[in-house]
Amino acid sequence: MATKLAGKAAFKKALSMVRGDSDRVLELAPVDQEAEQEVNVMRNSYIQFSKGLEEMYPNVSDEQRLLKKIPQHVLGTKLMAHTESTQDHEQHPFELLFAKCARVQLDLGQLQAFCHHSVRNKVIAKVQGVSETLSVAATKRKTVVSATSDVESTRKKLEAATLKGNKDKQDQLQDSYESSVTSLKAAHGAYSLALANAIHDDKAMAEPLVDLLQEQLAYHKSAIQLIEAALPSVKDQFNKLGKSVGAFGCPVPEDKVPDVLQQCCAVINRDGLDTEGIFRLAGSQSKIRNLRAAINNNTADFTSIEGYEYDIHAVAALIKLYFRELPEPLLCSKYYDEWINAAFMEDNDERLQEMKRLLELLPPGNQKTMNYISKFMANVAKHDNKMETKNLGIVIGPNLLWASGGHAGEAVGDSHPLSVLFEIFMIYEDWFFQENPGADPLTTIVPNAKPKSRPPSMTLPPPKPTNKPNEAWTKPPPPRGQKPPPPPKTAAKPAPPPR
Numbered sequence: 205m206a207t208k209l210a211g212k213a214a215f216k217k218a219l220s221m222v223r224g225d226s227d228r229v230l231e232l233a234p235v236d237q238e239a240e241q242e243v244n245v246m247r248n249s250y251i252q253f254s255k256g257l258e259e260m261y262p263n264v265s266d267e268q269r270l271l272k273k274i275p276q277h278v279l280g281t282k283l284m285a286h287t288e289s290t291q292d293h294e295q296h297p298f299e300l301l302f303a304k305c306a307r308v309q310l311d312l313g314q315l316q317a318f319c320h321h322s323v324r325n326k327v328i329a330k331v332q333g334v335s336e337t338l339s340v341a342a343t344k345r346k347t348v349v350s351a352t353s354d355v356e357s358t359r360k361k362l363e364a365a366t367l368k369g370n371k372d373k374q375d376q377l378q379d380s381y382e383s384s385v386t387s388l389k390a391a392h393g394a395y396s397l398a399l400a401n402a403i404h405d406d407k408a409m410a411e412p413l414v415d416l417l418q419e420q421l422a423y424h425k426s427a428i429q430l431i432e433a434a435l436p437s438v439k440d441q442f443n444k445l446g447k448s449v450g451a452f453g454c455p456v457p458e459d460k461v462p463d464v465l466q467q468c469c470a471v472i473n474r475d476g477l478d479t480e481g482i483f484r485l486a487g488s489q490s491k492i493r494n495l496r497a498a499i500n501n502n503t504a505d506f507t508s509i510e511g512y513e514y515d516i517h518a519v520a521a522l523i524k525l526y527f528r529e530l531p532e533p534l535l536c537s538k539y540y541d542e543w544i545n546a547a548f549m550e551d552n553d554e555r556l557q558e559m560k561r562l563l564e565l566l567p568p569g570n571q572k573t574m575n576y577i578s579k580f581m582a583n584v585a586k587h588d589n590k591m592e593t594k595n596l597g598i599v600i601g602p603n604l605l606w607a608s609g610g611h612a613g614e615a616v617g618d619s620h621p622l623s624v625l626f627e628i629f630m631i632y633e634d635w636f637f638q639e640n641p642g643a644d645p646l647t648t649i650v651p652n653a654k655p656k657s658r659p660p661s662m663t664l665p666p667p668k669p670t671n672k673p674n675e676a677w678t679k680p681p682p683p684r685g686q687k688p689p690p691p692p693k694t695a696a697k698p699a700p701p702p703r
Contacts, residue, residue: 232392239399240345246402246409247338253413254331261323270317277313280306301441308434312427319423327419330412337405341398348395351388358384451499453529456569461576464499468523469580469645471506476516477587483599484591487518495522523577527603528612534570534577535562535625537608547621559628560636574604575637578629580645585630597627 232240264270271277283306286299362377402409451464476482495518498504506512512519527534535543539562546562549555563571581600585593601622603612629636 233396236392236396236399239396239403243338243341243399243402246406247342250331250335250338250409254328254335257323257328257331257416261320261328263324264320267317270320271313274313274316274320276309276316280309280311280313283309297441297445301438301445304434304438304441308431308438311430311434315423315426315430319419322422323416323419327412327415330408330415334405334409334412337402337409341395341402344391344395344398348388348391351384351391354384355381355388452496452526453531455531456534456567456573458567458569459572460569461573462526464526465523465573465576466645467499467504467506468519468526469576471512471519472516472523472584473645475509476520477584478589479516480590482516482584482589482591483520483524483596485517487515487521491515491518492521492525495519496525524600524603527600533605533612534566534573535605536566536570537606537610539565540605540607543605543625544618544621547624556628556632556635559625563636574629575633576645578626578633578636581626582630582633583645593627593630594623596630597623597625601626 262273264273283302286302358377358381362374362381365373365377451462456462472482491512495504495512499522504512506519509516542558542562546555546558549558563574566574577600581596582593585591585596598619601624602619604626605622606612
């Protein structure tokens with residue numbers, strides 16, 4: 205009985221020694237456990253960093269394929285393709301602006317391509333080297349895991365042989381166990397060395413992060429220099445927009461009636477003189493925009509009513525729009541106060557003389573245009589369209605003059621005197637322009653227009669001479685900013701010309 209108990213005690217002691225040795229071998233040293241945690245953090249960070257770099261800076265050997273992946277170059281290519289397609293005609297200032305912006309985008313794309321290559325050569329190459337260092341530690345760890353598994357497996361077999369009391373088998377497994385433990389210790393040593401090397405190279409591992417920022421900084425500095433160099437030219441081209449573009453928004457020609465005005469008046473001569481409410485009723489805004497764009501692009505077709513989409517009111521609106529969009533009003537802002545004062549003069553003869561004086565101060569092109577539109581509107585008033593000179597004065601007059609720095613229709617209170625002025629110009633058009641009759645709006649036609657004969661001329665002898673013929677010319681106007689007294693009711697409407 206005593207012998208059996210002694211044998212069991214020896215077995216338990218041997219088994220505990222095997223388990224104790226195995227447990228000590230399987231565990232990493234505390235210093236290695238800390239190093240492993242640190243290296244794992246570095247490795248996981250580098251995995252994300254490497255993936256992000258490859259997505260942002262993919263390995264593309266062909267230059268053209270690379271450029272097609274760069275947004276700036278794609279945008280520049282599209283803009284440049286559009287501008288090159290318009291080389292067969294004189295380029296619009298907007299197209300020239302597009303071309304300048306396209307060139308900037310293409311150059312930015314080239315800079316981005318250079319940065320791309322630089323990042324791959326200087327940053328990603330280092331990242332790959334660091335990844336190899338980390339992969340060594342990962343490989344060594346796999347060796348530790350494999351060796352640990354061998355130790356565990358051999359230990360279990362040894363324990364089973366010990367329980368069965370198989371001495372020969374136990375001795376054989378004991379040798380295998382000791383061999384696996386030796387291999388595990390060697391694996392631990394190699395892994396510990398790999399962890400130490402990785403931690404020792406932490407500065408080298410962080411270097412690609414700094415290199416990436418430096419490369420990006422160099423790119424952005426170059427991009428800023430490129431844009432700063434190009435921006436003055438782009439702004440200069442931008443400032444040219446809205447000036448002398450197309451027909452609308454341009455100054456009145458120096459020596460002739462604007463073509464757009466003659467064109468629209470010719471269409472109304474042909475199709476709209478007997479249209480009720482012509483110039484008073486509004487046209488379709490979309491059709492007005494379309495016609496304005498077509499005239500600016502020299503693509504307008506007024507040979508038939510289809511050309512202006514069957515909306516003669518849209519054509520009439522273009523005439524008012526032309527005057528409203530002039531950079532300087534037809535009657536010139538610098539004479540604004542004098543024109544308003546003339547409208548409120550009570551004596552009709554003095555008012556006519558003052559208006560003629562002011563008319564002769566206008567540039568030649570403005571005089572010819574005023575002559576043209578006055579005669580044209582006077583003829584419109586003679587047709588069966590419910591638009592007398594008073595009505596036409598109300599809808600046209602406020603578009604011919606506004607204060608300096610303002611725009612048409614801004615001063616609602618001045619609409620009445622401006623309406624009166626234009627009504628007078630229509631009624632007395634033959635007298636105002638008898639010395640320089642200019643172009644005849646009644647003979648201006650478009651293709652397929654039916655010629656119209658001019659009605660009997662409205663002649664008016666000059667106003668009665670006074671002892672001081674220049675009195676009306678030299679009479680000082682009210683002080684600037686002081687509104688002249690309103691005219692009496694009998695003078696609100698200009699006196700009709702004598703028959």
